Amino acid sequence: xxxxxxxxxxxLCPMPVIRVQDKVAELxxxxxxxxxxxxxxxxxxxxxxxRINGHLVLDQQRKEDEYRVLLRVGEA
Amino acid sequence: MISGGLDSLLAARVMLDQGIHVxxxxxxxxxxxxxxxxxxxxKDQKKPKRNNALWSAEQLGIKLHIVDIIEEYKDIVFNPKYxxxxxxxxxxxCKIFMVKKAREWMEAHDFDFIITGEVVGQRPKSxxxxxxxxxxxxxxxxxxxxxxxCAKNLPETLPERxxxxxxxxxxxxxxxxxxxxxxxxxxxxxxxxxxPAGGCCFLTDESYSIKLQDLWKARGSxxxxxxxxxxxxxxxxxxxxxxxKLIISREEGEGKFLQGYKKxxxxxxxxxxxxxxxxxxxxxxxxxxxxxxRIVARYSQGxxxxxVELEFMDKDGSTRELKVTPLPPxxxxxxxxx
Numbered sequence: 001x002x003x004x005x006x007x008x009x010x011x012l013c014p015m016p017v018i019r020v021q022d023k024v025a026e027l028x029x030x031x032x033x034x035x036x037x038x039x040x041x042x043x044x045x046x047x048x049x050x051r052i053n054g055h056l057v058l059d060q061q062r063k064e065d066e067y068r069v070l071l072r073v074g075e076a
Numbered sequence: 077m078i079s080g081g082l083d084s085l086l087a088a089r090v091m092l093d094q095g096i097h098v099x100x101x102x103x104x105x106x107x108x109x110x111x112x113x114x115x116x117x118x119k120d121q122k123k124p125k126r127n128n129a130l131w132s133a134e135q136l137g138i139k140l141h142i143v144d145i146i147e148e149y150k151d152i153v154f155n156p157k158y159x160x161x162x163x164x165x166x167x168x169x170c171k172i173f174m175v176k177k178a179r180e181w182m183e184a185h186d187f188d189f190i191i192t193g194e195v196v197g198q199r200p201k202s203x204x205x206x207x208x209x210x211x212x213x214x215x216x217x218x219x220x221x222x223x224x225x226c227a228k229n230l231p232e233t234l235p236e237r238x239x240x241x242x243x244x245x246x247x248x249x250x251x252x253x254x255x256x257x258x259x260x261x262x263x264x265x266x267x268x269x270x271x272p273a274g275g276c277c278f279l280t281d282e283s284y285s286i287k288l289q290d291l292w293k294a295r296g297s298x299x300x301x302x303x304x305x306x307x308x309x310x311x312x313x314x315x316x317x318x319x320x321k322l323i324i325s326r327e328e329g330e331g332k333f334l335q336g337y338k339k340x341x342x343x344x345x346x347x348x349x350x351x352x353x354x355x356x357x358x359x360x361x362x363x364x365x366x367x368x369x370r371i372v373a374r375y376s377q378g379x380x381x382x383x384v385e386l387e388f389m390d391k392d393g394s395t396r397e398l399k400v401t402p403l404p405p406x407x408x409x410x411x412x413x414x
Contacts, residue, residue: 010336012116012306013125013127014102014104014108014127014129014130014142015104015144017127017130017142018104018142018143018144021141021142040125041125041126041127044125044126044127045125045126045127045130048126048127048130048131048134049130049140051134052130052133052134052137052138052139052140053139053140065332
C-alpha cells in the first residue's frame with residue numbers, strides 16, 4: 001500500500017475531479033491519495049466521484065482557502 | 077453520454093430499466109459552464125455547488141468517466157466544418173466530435189453502443205432530424221448510436237434490430253417543449269435535476285464570444301490556452317489599446333482568483349483606497365501603465381478622490397508606487413470595454 005500526493009490548487013471544476021480520476025487510475029486498490037484543492041466545489045464533487053466509483057473518502061479538511069481530501073482506492 | 081442535464085439522465089435511466097449495463101462518459105472542453113464561475117465569485121459561494129454530471133451518475137447508480145478534451149477541442153473551435161451558431165458555438169461539429177470520442181472510448185473499453193439524451197428538434201443546430209444522420213456519419217458511430225428519448229421518430233438502430241433493446245419501450249419525443257421530459261422525470265422520481273437553461277457552454281454566450289474574438293484579434297490569430305479561456309469568464313475586460321487589456325476584478329472572490337495569476341501577468345492594485353486587482357494582459361510602456369492605473373482607480377472606492385495610490389507589480393515580482401487621478405467615467409470610451 002502506498003500514499004500519493006496530488007496538488008490540484010487553482011484548478012476549477014471539473015479539472016480537480018479529472019486529475020484525481022487519472023491519478024487513481026495509476027494506483028492499486030488499498031492505496032491512498034491525499035489531494036489538495038482550492039475550489040470549494042471539491043467537497044461535494046470528490047466524495048460523489050468516490051461513491052459512484054467505489055472509492056472511500058477517509059478524511060477531508062479545510063485550512064483557510066485550501067481543502068485537503070484523503071481517499072482510499074477501492075476495487076476496480 | 078452524460079451532460080449533467082435532464083435529457084441524458086432520462087435516456088440513461090430508460091436503458092437501465094431495460095437491464096442494460098450503462099456507464100457514463102462526460103467531456104470537458106474548457107468552455108463548460110459547469111461550476112467555474114460559481115467557484116470564483118464570492119457571492120455565489122453560498123449556493124450549493126455540485127457537478128451535475130456526477131450528480132446524474134449518482135442518481136442513476138452508474139460509474140462516470142470524465143474526459144479532458146481541452147487540447148483536441150481547439151480545432152473544433154477554430155475550424156468548425158459546419159460553422160458557428162449565433163455566437164462562437166460550433167454545436168454540430170461539437171456533437172460530432174464528442175460522439176467520435178465516445179465511440180473511441182466505447183471501442184477501447186469493450187462497450188457495445190452509445191446512448192445520448194438527444195431529442196429531435198430540441199436544438200436548432202445540432203438536434204434536428206436532418207443533422208442527426210450527419211452526426212452518425214461524420215463521427216463514424218453509424219447505427220450504434222441510440223437516442224432513447226426520440227428513437228421512435230428515427231430509423232431502427234443496430235441495438236434495436238438485434239433485440240438488445242426493446243424499441244417499444246423507447247420514446248418518440250420531438251420539438252422544443254420540455255414537458256414530456258419533465259413528466260418522465262416525475263415518473264422516475266427525479267427531483268432537483270439541473271434546470272433546462274440557455275446552454276451548458278460559454279461559447280453560446282454573446283458576451284463571452286465577443287471577448288474571445290477580441291483575444292484572437294489582439295493576438296493576430298485564433299489561439300488560446302486554458303488560462304485565457306478561464307480569465308475570459310472573470311472580471312471586467314477593458315482594452316484601451318490593441319496591445320494590452322486590463323482584467324479588473326469586480327468583487328473579492330474574483331480578486332482572489334486573479335491573485336493566482338500575478339506571476340504570469342503584471343498587475344495593478346489600489347493601496348490608498350479599497351479597490352480591485354487588475355491584471356494586464358500584454359506588454360505596456362510607462363505612459364500606458366499610468367493610463368491603466370487611472371482606469372483601475374476609477375473602479376476603486378477612491379473614484380471621486382483627487383488622487384489614488386496604486387502598486388504596479390511586474391511579472392518578475394518587482395513593484396513600484398503610482399499616484400494618479402482616477403479616470404472620469406465620461407473619459408472611458410465604450411469601445412474600450414470588451
